[in-house]
Amino acid sequence: MTLRLTNTFSGAKEAFAPLDTNRVGLYVCGVTVYDDCHIGHARAAVAFDTLVRYLRHRGFHLTYVRNFTDIDDKILNRAAQEGVDWTQISRRYVEAYYRDMNPLGLVRPDVEPRATDHIPDMLQLIERLVEKGYAYAAGGNVFFAIEKFPAYGRLSGKNIDELIAGARVEPSEEKRNPLDFALWKAAKPGEPSWPSPWGPGRPGWHIECSAMSMKYLGESFDLHGGGRDLIFPHHENEIAQSEAATGRPFARMFIHNGFVNIRSEKMSKSEGNIIALKDIYRHFTPEALRLYLLSTHYASPLDYSDDNLRQAEQRTFRVYKLLSTVRPDLSPPPDALDAELTRFNDVMDDDLNTPAALALIAGRFDALASDLHATGRPRPLDAIALARAAILAMGAPLGLFQADPQDYFARVTQLHLTQIGLTAAAIEERIAERTQARSAKDWARADRIRADLKAQGVALEDAKDRTTWRVDL
RNA sequence: GGCGCGGUAGCCAAGUGGUAAGGCGGCAGUCUGCAAAACUGCUACACAUCGGUUCAAUUCCGAUCCGCGCCUCCA
Numbered sequence: 001m002t003l004r005l006t007n008t009f010s011g012a013k014e015a016f017a018p019l020d021t022n023r024v025g026l027y028v029c030g031v032t033v034y035d036d037c038h039i040g041h042a043r044a045a046v047a048f049d050t051l052v053r054y055l056r057h058r059g060f061h062l063t064y065v066r067n068f069t070d071i072d073d074k075i076l077n078r079a080a081q082e083g084v085d086w087t088q089i090s091r092r093y094v095e096a097y098y099r100d101m102n103p104l105g106l107v108r109p110d111v112e113p114r115a116t117d118h119i120p121d122m123l124q125l126i127e128r129l130v131e132k133g134y135a136y137a138a139g140g141n142v143f144f145a146i147e148k149f150p151a152y153g154r155l156s157g158k159n160i161d162e163l164i165a166g167a168r169v170e171p172s173e174e175k176r177n178p179l180d181f182a183l184w185k186a187a188k189p190g191e192p193s194w195p196s197p198w199g200p201g202r203p204g205w206h207i208e209c210s211a212m213s214m215k216y217l218g219e220s221f222d223l224h225g226g227g228r229d230l231i232f233p234h235h236e237n238e239i240a241q242s243e244a245a246t247g248r249p250f251a252r253m254f255i256h257n258g259f260v261n262i263r264s265e266k267m268s269k270s271e272g273n274i275i276a277l278k279d280i281y282r283h284f285t286p287e288a289l290r291l292y293l294l295s296t297h298y299a300s301p302l303d304y305s306d307d308n309l310r311q312a313e314q315r316t317f318r319v320y321k322l323l324s325t326v327r328p329d330l331s332p333p334p335d336a337l338d339a340e341l342t343r344f345n346d347v348m349d350d351d352l353n354t355p356a357a358l359a360l361i362a363g364r365f366d367a368l369a370s371d372l373h374a375t376g377r378p379r380p381l382d383a384i385a386l387a388r389a390a391i392l393a394m395g396a397p398l399g400l401f402q403a404d405p406q407d408y409f410a411r412v413t414q415l416h417l418t419q420i421g422l423t424a425a426a427i428e429e430r431i432a433e434r435t436q437a438r439s440a441k442d443w444a445r446a447d448r449i450r451a452d453l454k455a456q457g458v459a460l461e462d463a464k465d466r467t468t469w470r471v472d473l
Numbered sequence: 474g475g476c477g478c479g480g481u482a483g484c485c486a487a488g489u490g491g492u493a494a495g496g497c498g499g500c501a502g503u504c505u506g507c508a509a510a511a512c513u514g515c516u517a518c519a520c521a522u523c524g525g526u527u528c529a530a531u532u533c534c535g536a537u538c539c540g541c542g543c544c545u546c547c548a
Contacts, residue, residue, distance in 0.1 A: 011477080031548075044548035074546070156543075162475050163544065205546090227548030228478095234547095257548070258478090264540065268547065295496075296486065301479075301541070308485055311497055321510090347487090355487045359495035373512050443506060450508075461510050470510085 003058060003349045005223075006299055008155055008231060008254040013351050016253070018222045024060045025217030026052065027251065029209060029226035029234065030112075032069040033093035034078045037100035039275045039289075039304060040260045040267055044227050046290055047257040047298040047352075049106045050398060051225070054348055057397040065216045066109040067209060068094055071116050071202055076191060086192060090116075100277040103286035105399050111216045115208040119194045122203045122211040125245055126183045126196075134244040138174035140186025140199040146179050149240045155254060156232035181237050183207050206237040213251070214242060224251035231256060258301045267304070275304060283419065285412050287400065288313035294354040294398055314473045316400075317412060319361075322369055323388060324405035330385035340364070340390040348397065357394060361401075364390045416471035420457040427458055431467050434460070 004013040018024045028048045031041055048066075055062050070090040079086035094114075115122075126142055129135035134148045146152045146160065153160055163179055182204035187193030193200035213221065219242070226235065235254060242250040259266055262273040280289055283306075292312035296302045340360075347356035368387035371380050395401035417423065430449055437445040450460050459472040 029548080032546090038548085040548045042548085047548090072546090157476055158544070159475070229543070229547055232476095232543060233545090259542075259548075261541075266542070266547090270546090299478095300486090303485090305485080308497085311485080315496070318511095350488095353487070355496090356494070359487070362495055369512070375512090438506080441506075447507070454509090459509060462505070462508080463510095468510095472509095 003055075004351055005253060005255055006351050008235075008256050014253065016222075018060065019220065019252070022061050024055060024062045024223070025213075025221035026055075026062060026064050026223040026225065027209070027213040027217055027221065028064070028066040028109075028224075029230055030066045030068050031093075031097060032072050032074055033090045033097060034072065034074040035093060036096050036276045036278060038267065038277060039280060040227070042101070042104060042277055042280075042289060043260050043293050043298075043302065044257050045101055045106055046104060046293045046399070048225050048255075049104070050294065050298070050352060050354065051223075051255070052107050053397045053399060054352060058345070063111070063217060064107070064109040065111045065113065065213060067212055068097070068112060068114045069205070069208060070094070070114045071192065072205060103281065104290055105286070105402075107399075113212040113216065115203065115212075118208060118212050118215065119203065121215050122207045123184075123194075123196055125207060125211050125214075125241070128245045129183065129241060132244065134241070135183055136176070137198045140201060141174055141182055142184035142198055143175055143180040144183055144237070144241050144244075145176060146181070146240060147177055149244050151243070152240050153236065155239055156236050158232060158236070181206065181233065183241065206234055207241060209234070210238050210242040210245075210250075213238075214246070219246040219248050219250075221251055223253050223255060225255040225257070228256045228258060257298045258296075261301050261303045264303060280309075283415070284309055284313050285316065285408070285415065287403065287408065288316045290398075291316055291358075291400055294400070295358060297355060298352060310473060313412070316408070317473055319365060319391070319401055320403070320405040320408045322365065322372070323391065323401065324409075325372060326368070326384060326388045330381060330388065332382065332386040332389045336382075336386050337389055337393055340386075341393060344394045344397075354398060357398060361391055361394050364394070412473070413471050416457060416473070422456060422458065427453065427469050431460065431469060435467060438462075 003016040005016050006012065007014045026048070028044075031037065052062060052064050068090075071086075075089050076086050079089045082089070126135060129144065130137065130142065133145075135142050135144050153163070160179065164177070184196060184198060184201050184207075185204055186198070187200040187202065191202065193202055213224065224235065224238075231254075239250050260275075261267060262271075262275070265271060265273065267273050267275065277289075288309060289312070292309045293302070295308075295312065344357055344360055347353045347360065350356075364387045368384060368391065371384045371387065374380065391401060413424075430453060434446045434449040437443075437449070453460060453469070454472065457472045458469050461468050461470065
């Protein structure tokens, strides 16, 4: 089977056939750095990270580019609010991006271009558009004339006349058409600016992605991605300005991830229902979040729920617990994994069906658990080795289950102890107390201690010779 | 208003022209002082509604209802 992906141009799954199998290009619209990352950013990042991992798993030689928008109205507004230089804001939130996103185990893009490092590239592109008659200068601004580009609306399926009729855009005196968009914005007093043939100013939002994607991936490349909300106008405008300038097709496939909703409503600044990653991480491990995000297909809406995230944490815990019980020296015969991976590839080839892939992992999990608990028969070591290897091999393109189980346990335990305000020493003390009660057969007292700890979020497990504890997820 | 997406068991969530993965939950068993964990088995009247096409539809087509998104910054 070949990989099929939903292409926004057609709305249908299409076979992924790169221009050149030796050099597949993917450009993903990153973030504007003016605030902390939220769970929606995480979803987009994980979706495209999975695409990257899977493409490489399938043998494609991929160049992955993801930008930072580091000059923008929102950044300037925030700087003005705080009374600091705008570069402080952009620098701070690039750092915040890595702080929030690195824990998710994201593959680092090959290139992470920043808009402000590419002003000359953008100016060149704008000049080309002006020369070709697709853009016009007005009052120090430069606008793209959408009526010069007949294919405008092709990605988003919008009809230009209807857009104009229903445009909520304030008609600007400088724009010939209300839908024309800024390639270059004249500097207002006090704003940062760069020199240009049209006077000092700064780039419009869309031009950076055209300039940077084509610079690193070529004028035509394979894949371009981002959140659904970028379809219009951002990606529509990128296509228009890029194809107008080069006369060649821009990205061949557009891939868009669905939103994270809160109680069925879109999470957004204006709704005030943003869930920041740093807040999630106070309660859950990044890997559980990743598993949670992958349990829904990337293009579908995902209704955020604490409870489902907790289930993902429990699931992660169980998988690591099982993996940690397998002897580390066991390994399967060389080609034994092929059949497993074929099944995995088949479901992932179908538009990255991660829920189905997770079901396959669940199947291997059950087999492994069952074999490890084999009673009345010799432990099937080959099957055990194979099942574990399969879980790890299928987990790799998903970015799951690759950590050292002990590291995961340490992290999740520390997280919860911090939350509930208990220390390991305090728990051990209570256990010692209870062990005494138990040897005295004072079951009431022993059970009370156990119930107390349970109420605080610590579960006790009595083994033959000793009592262990774990955080109650 | 224009364009688009979705409605699958208690919850989450795949999928298919021939009565439907997986997870969570629930129930029972083994184990245990009792539990928990783990394993084993079981569980569910699930495919929004109404028509149509078809030998056969949850899967295709149409309509209806409901929910959501984009059209303005937004992952």
